[in-house]
Amino acid sequence: MLSNKLLNSVLLSIMLTATLSAAAGRPQIVAHRGYWKAEGSAQNSIRALVKADSVGADAVELDVWISADSVLYVNHDPDFGGIVIEKSNSKVLDKLRLANGEQLPTLDSYLETAKGLRPDIVLEVKTHSDPLREDLAVAMIIDMIAEKGLTDRTSYITFSRNSFDNLVAMCGRQVQFLSATDPDMLRNIGGTGADYHISAYRANPDWIKRLHDLGLTANIWTVNSPADIQWCIEHDADYITTDEPELAMQLVDKAFAPRRMTIMTYNLRFGELADMDRLSAEIKKYDPDFVAIQEVDVNFDRAAAKLNRGLNYVNELAVRTGLFGYYGRAINVGKGYYGVGILSRYPAEKIEKFELPNPENGEQRVMLAGTFELPGHKFVFASTHFDYLDHNTRKLQAQYVVDRLTHMPYPAVLAGDFNATLGQIYIETIRSRMKDLTNNRKTWPADKPKEKIDFIFAYPPQDFELKSCTVPEPSKKSPSDHLPVISDIIVKF
Numbered sequence: 001m002l003s004n005k006l007l008n009s010v011l012l013s014i015m016l017t018a019t020l021s022a023a024a025g026r027p028q029i030v031a032h033r034g035y036w037k038a039e040g041s042a043q044n045s046i047r048a049l050v051k052a053d054s055v056g057a058d059a060v061e062l063d064v065w066i067s068a069d070s071v072l073y074v075n076h077d078p079d080f081g082g083i084v085i086e087k088s089n090s091k092v093l094d095k096l097r098l099a100n101g102e103q104l105p106t107l108d109s110y111l112e113t114a115k116g117l118r119p120d121i122v123l124e125v126k127t128h129s130d131p132l133r134e135d136l137a138v139a140m141i142i143d144m145i146a147e148k149g150l151t152d153r154t155s156y157i158t159f160s161r162n163s164f165d166n167l168v169a170m171c172g173r174q175v176q177f178l179s180a181t182d183p184d185m186l187r188n189i190g191g192t193g194a195d196y197h198i199s200a201y202r203a204n205p206d207w208i209k210r211l212h213d214l215g216l217t218a219n220i221w222t223v224n225s226p227a228d229i230q231w232c233i234e235h236d237a238d239y240i241t242t243d244e245p246e247l248a249m250q251l252v253d254k255a256f257a258p259r260r261m262t263i264m265t266y267n268l269r270f271g272e273l274a275d276m277d278r279l280s281a282e283i284k285k286y287d288p289d290f291v292a293i294q295e296v297d298v299n300f301d302r303a304a305a306k307l308n309r310g311l312n313y314v315n316e317l318a319v320r321t322g323l324f325g326y327y328g329r330a331i332n333v334g335k336g337y338y339g340v341g342i343l344s345r346y347p348a349e350k351i352e353k354f355e356l357p358n359p360e361n362g363e364q365r366v367m368l369a370g371t372f373e374l375p376g377h378k379f380v381f382a383s384t385h386f387d388y389l390d391h392n393t394r395k396l397q398a399q400y401v402v403d404r405l406t407h408m409p410y411p412a413v414l415a416g417d418f419n420a421t422l423g424q425i426y427i428e429t430i431r432s433r434m435k436d437l438t439n440n441r442k443t444w445p446a447d448k449p450k451e452k453i454d455f456i457f458a459y460p461p462q463d464f465e466l467k468s469c470t471v472p473e474p475s476k477k478s479p480s481d482h483l484p485v486i487s488d489i490i491v492k493f
């Protein structure tokens, strides 16, 4: 048990701030026992700490024991070369040499070096044979971390429930449990996060999401192969604990590098002017990642669409373009549907249809929005087609789509036919919150364009940069009465 004096000094010196907070997308790299594979290094050595810093690791993990004479040492196993740390005095322990020639580091010397370096500290309290000695170790560790000014940069991990409870009681909520525990239970016992072996996460595929929903972080160990590192990136790990920090950083950098994306919006004029081959060729020409399509018939025997009567346009276009196809019904027509669609290079996690405000009971309009799974991150893409008859309806529709898309859990792009032009309140309402990713080229009618009514908008604005925007030359032979808009963008999330 802890003395009151020690406990008070610990409590006074601890700030209740969580070092390991939920990362927005990009996982942090934790060098497991330092970067011990680097030349001249050894596990849990000060050299391994310095090496982790030199390659830019976000944090270092280290293991701590208390000696028989109450000195804290950094080592993974209970013993070093057969000398059990808990049972030995510092006189003996200080003579021990690591594989790289360093003295077995005391926690004091380790933290003295860590103070001047960039990586955060992920400190594992080892499970001692005597719980009372373990209690003392925890108290001394927290005190020393505070003394060195490292409180805000330190998180604690442990397999020991005894140490876990002490850490939770004494250092706010900056404690990750190493023993795989259900997320709800982990929160109930006061953990700030999980630090589990990758096999535990693989066996419980909903745990990372549940941890995040509870406001807890997911740290994963020990992740060394490219396939496992990629798995962690794709499953929203907050921390990747690895013996291969350089490899992990390369893969994370690659997954989160600003990347280009091609977005297209295209009103198909319900297939009146061209068959599915021509329409899909027009789309494929630009090799888009996402396409918002409007005036999309499904299974409707439309007399005006002679070349496409009764077809499912989304399926036809998806097959021809090699993209995934998704559909949002706006209204029933004949024995089929009329609405909007999305073609996507990436699979959807979920698709939602939103009915747009329609106070005058005009033709019902919709927005189809999907959450898509791109490597390393998620993204919302939406397609819509506004009312064109009533001022108040269109105004409400503009406000509605902005409200929806600025409250999505991921960055969002909205593309479509807005039946409105720059300077009109409908477009300006959207532009006041979302970034316009198009140029000023007119889009309608396709043979002699008089207006620009097709747009691509994005939120949050700082996550998107427009590289170029293409609107093809006007033509009497255009496959639709609208010209498509194709934007090449850089996304930074």
Ligand code: MG
Pocket: 061, 062, 063, 124
């Ligand atoms: Mg450890």
